[in-house]
Amino acid sequence: MTNINNQEITVEWKSPSNLAIVKYWGKKDIQKPLNPSISFSLKNAVTTTRVTAKPSDQGGFTFSLDGNKKETFNEKVANLLKMATSTLPFIATHHLTIESSNTFPHSSGIASSASSMSALALCLTDLQRMINNEADHNLDLRKVSELARLGSGSAARSLYGGWTIWGETPTIANSSNYYAVELPAIHPGFMQITNAILIIEPKSKKVSSSQGHALMNNHPYGAARIQQANDNALQLLEVLRSGDWNQFFEIAENEALSLHALMMSSNPGFTLLHPNSLKVIEEVRKARIEQNLPVGFSMDAGPNVHLLYPKCEEKKILPWIKNRIKPLCYQQQIIFDQLGDGPERTDIYEL
Numbered sequence: 460m461t462n463i464n465n466q467e468i469t470v471e472w473k474s475p476s477n478l479a480i481v482k483y484w485g486k487k488d489i490q491k492p493l494n495p496s497i498s499f500s501l502k503n504a505v506t507t508t509r510v511t512a513k514p515s516d517q518g519g520f521t522f523s524l525d526g527n528k529k530e531t532f533n534e535k536v537a538n539l540l541k542m543a544t545s546t547l548p549f550i551a552t553h554h555l556t557i558e559s560s561n562t563f564p565h566s567s568g569i570a571s572s573a574s575s576m577s578a579l580a581l582c583l584t585d586l587q588r589m590i591n592n593e594a595d596h597n598l599d600l601r602k603v604s605e606l607a608r609l610g611s612g613s614a615a616r617s618l619y620g621g622w623t624i625w626g627e628t629p630t631i632a633n634s635s636n637y638y639a640v641e642l643p644a645i646h647p648g649f650m651q652i653t654n655a656i657l658i659i660e661p662k663s664k665k666v667s668s669s670q671g672h673a674l675m676n677n678h679p680y681g682a683a684r685i686q687q688a689n690d691n692a693l694q695l696l697e698v699l700r701s702g703d704w705n706q707f708f709e710i711a712e713n714e715a716l717s718l719h720a721l722m723m724s725s726n727p728g729f730t731l732l733h734p735n736s737l738k739v740i741e742e743v744r745k746a747r748i749e750q751n752l753p754v755g756f757s758m759d760a761g762p763n764v765h766l767l768y769p770k771c772e773e774k775k776i777l778p779w780i781k782n783r784i785k786p787l788c789y790q791q792q793i794i795f796d797q798l799g800d801g802p803e804r805t806d807i808y809e810l
């Protein structure tokens with residue numbers, strides 16, 4: 460299928476990264492999760508992707524990040540395009556120029572695959588809609604989430620603002636292993652969640668997330684992990700409605716530490732924590748007990764630590780961050796973010 464005027468068309472979307480509180484770790488079949496995961500979308504950490512589709516019998520694509528051709532991402536992009544072609548046939552009959560930029564540094568511990576793959580899935584779905592001349596401008600976000608999932612599992616959760624769940628869960632009727640859905644009725648406190656991302660070690664991760672997920676195949680604690688994640692997901696769903704921050708920190712920290720424990724007990728095993736990651740954890744727990752500060756942490760598969768706290772407590776927490784936490788960060792680097800509203804179309808090409 461070609462576009463009706465046989466002309467180039469361009470679309471641009473901005474999409475956020477997200478932070479999982481219950482972690483997706485391990486997959487089956489085609490990028491389906493071993494357990495449900497729950498996350499919130501970030502506000503400032505976003506990828507903007509512009510795709511220009513030009514009719515061409517050969518198809519093909521070029522990809523650039525921040526103006527530079529990035530061969531390292533070509534395989535991931537090619538993989539997504541290949542899997543998307545059956546539902547979005549324009550991909551086979553157009554050459555795609557894909558230009559991406561991130562608002563956050565690479566290897567900062569913010570999942571760039573979540574924002575970049577969701578932004579790309581939005582652009583591709585929108586281009587097919589325009590080529591089909593569909594009058595309805597609204598995209599079916601579950602379909603886009605399903606497509607984004609094929610690029611990177613966590614990207615499935617970046618299609619909405621606020622809180623999202625991906626993976627079948629008994630108490631959420633519309634939950635699915637194929638796509639993420641929005642979580643309704645969240646306590647207002649958790650719609651104000653702040654995320655201070657502590658850059659402990661800026662170097663690239665020693666283990667890619669695909670390698671990491673593969674470690675769960677035949678993991679000695681595999682079955683227990685699936686049970687734990689399901690229990691944590693059910694509990695977190697309740698906590699997100701009740702607004703209890705202490706229980707929230709318990710679940711978030713249990714998930715972060717379990718993720719690292721699973722990596723350490725894999726074969727081969729990985730230790731991705733930096734000595735300062737452990738020092739931060741100690742400081743957080745001390746601050747909660749000794750100063751009654753409402754702060755907790757999460758971590759993904761790397762050494763950086765995500766501090767979590769309610770926005771309304773910022774005045775109390777910022778001086779503690781400055782005195783106790785900042786000196787533990789690489790070049791005192793901290794990226795402040797908070798819960799965001801989800802993706803947005805940013806071009807004005809279609810009038």
Ligand code: PMV
Binds near residue numbers: 478482611612759760
């Ligand atoms: O989407 P992937 O394959 O990059 O995996 C993400 C894995 C974690 O960030 C560790 C957890 C999660 O749920 O985001």
